[in-house]
Amino acid sequence: MIHDFLIYFLLIVLIYTIIVMSFNLAVGFTGLVNLGHMVFFGIGAYASALLALSGAPWYLAVPSSALIAALSGAIIAALTVRLKGDYFQIVTLGLVFIAVTLSRNWISLTRGALGLPGVPPIFKDSLHYMIFVMAVFALSVIFFYWLTNSGTGKIFQAIRDDETASSVLGKNTYFYKILSITISTFFAGLAGSLFVHYIKFVDPTIFDLEFFVLILSMLIAGGLASIQGSIAGVFTLGIFVELIRFIDRVPLLSTVLAQHPELIGASRTMVYSVIVIYLLIFRPRGIFGRVEV
């Protein structure tokens, strides 16, 4: 039981960390507040589920779904990163609702609200899967450290700090912003694929704003423009949020919760909403953050 929970916890945390690091690349390192980031996680999950269900082996399904997410990201970035002021956030937030509508109504592809069950696992045994995910996680961490310290990573950060100055120093900011979103959405899609192969099911609730706010609170808690921050943010908030699962074991509360099981989910959401708002007011730079956007 404890063993199973530990594996579950680590798997979720490792996958979330990949999402949060990729989210940080766009928001923290490049200054692109992509409120539709979880759409690409969902695209990765759906693409992987569909490929795997139609018989594609995992070593084809996983990378292709990440590439599909990256391609969608590149196309959307090409259309939107030039938008001025708040319009980039507006359009990317709009993507979430387009994704919800499409996944609910494109029934021939997504089976609508019924979702896609029975996604085959990569490994029969969840321990082996965890080791596999840990390897992907480790490679992702190394990649993000390398990228954010590379010349390209510095250009992303220069664009975040001052786009005009970057352009008069000869940097094609349009290209670099698309590049950042493409890499960011690639990893979001990868995480989505790993996620769906674990929980073996995907439906339109993957695009729910609650999920997005959870990821956002992990990003902010850890701190913008910091890879170790993203890792720390997911682990600390992850432990906290997962512990709330056990409030039904607390005497007194257990009788109430037995009658109203939906209170568990609601209280989880309320707790991390309050955490993220508190942090944004009092500790906007999070644990390791260096910048604000």
Place this chain on the structure above:
Amino acid sequence: MILSLKNVSKTFGGVKAVNKCIFEVEENKITSLIGPNGAGKTTVFNIISGLAEPDSGIIRLGSKNITGLAAHKIAKSGISRTFQLTKVFRNLSVRDNMLIAKKASDDEIKRILKSIYFDKPLDTIASELSYGQQRLLELARALLMPHSLLMLDEPTAGVNPKIRQELKTILRNLRKEGKTVFLIEHDMEFVMDISDTVIVLNEGKVLKVGKPKEIVKDRKVLEAYLGK
């Protein structure tokens, strides 16, 4: 002649910010663009560096037509510039600020910083520098980027008198090295002291081009500044 503008115009919301502007900047000289507030000086700079697109007219850098090119392409063609309100990359170190302009060794970076009397460690984060030092860092960054023309928008604004004197030396040294400098400046003493040529802009039009001595004596220029 390294830079030439022919009949360049730009309208903002019905107001002609730049109106059939014609002038040239000569190689290996210090040229200053002066004029009262709202004369369109910064707009001219923005048009040249590709941050604003002219409604009409032709801009050439050497023999190359750069009219309407994207800012980063103009930068790569050889125009390096600074801004009136300093634009450093706040969260990046001095070194990283410089590296955005060009891949360079620490020695090369230090040499440039030293030539403009900037003496903070390379690992200092830009937002921790004083305003005057941020301006110097921006200048150093513009110098490091490969260029044939250096454009400075009010380099003396907001810097202390010591740095202001140093700037004169810096600009003269640049000219000695064969560089071309084109600047916007409000400080007349500064302009008259270092410029080879002065261009006076008023209401988006070139009012007068000449040597500093000719400019100070010109009645039209005085009227433009004092109002009629």
Place this chain on the structure above:
Amino acid sequence: MPSILPQLIINGLIAGSIYALAAAGFALVYYVLKFQYFSHGAIMSIAAYSFFAFLNLMGMNYLFSGALTVIISILATLLTNFLIYNPLRKRRATSNIKLIVSVVLLIFATALLQAIFGSSTKSITLGQNKVFDFGTFTITSIQLSIIIIAIIIFLALWFILKKTRLGKAMRALADNKEVAQVVGISPEKIYTYTFIIAGMVAAVGGILLGLEQNLYPRMGIPIIVKGFVSSVVGGLGSVPGSIIGGLFIGLAENIGVLYFPTGYKDIISFVIMLLFLLLRPQGILGVKARDS
């Protein structure tokens, strides 16, 4: 002309009136406080549930329930300002941060409503609902009142913004905060009034929404999304524009049913929004941003 068109137009006006109320609150706060106020949807959902609780759970009459709902909505709005938006302004948080907070508040409200009222849907029952049959279309007495009440709110907003000292102060503040302060306008005071008005608009919008559809904890999300789309289409930061945008989106969605499957209703509004962003980013009534 398809014979159902008149009915679709009426349905569009009903939906559009509610969208316009969502959009008007969103636009008012965007206009004066310069951030995207998604928690307007949270207040609307709280208002719908409050009205339901007073009217159907506690058995009060509808006028009294309505009045209490307005008070609760204003208090909730002021509370978010006092606890959250004001501290964020004090530390000079960017509009990105305020936008994120307002989205988080929207999620918080869904969880709060779920905890209090449960996740099953509820519906408000309000006396006799007469159906008027005009031959080509029908409209119920509740739907008729939705349109009338919405029009009254629009006129009141127009009056406040154009004819009162408060409206002038808001416009001055929206135009240039520093200049407004110099002429003696206290921004914080005006912000408080702005939130009071937004709270009132949310109360009315929430009640009307609750009368038109079922209540469920997440109801604040889709309505404020429609409000925000309407506001973009009408011209971001223009209150009259947002109202026109709301009616426009309501009509477009309902008339669109003739051409698209109903499930894609939500996509219609986004496609319209994207077209506006690409072709006319200033919206229907917005002023083109100056290029500089």
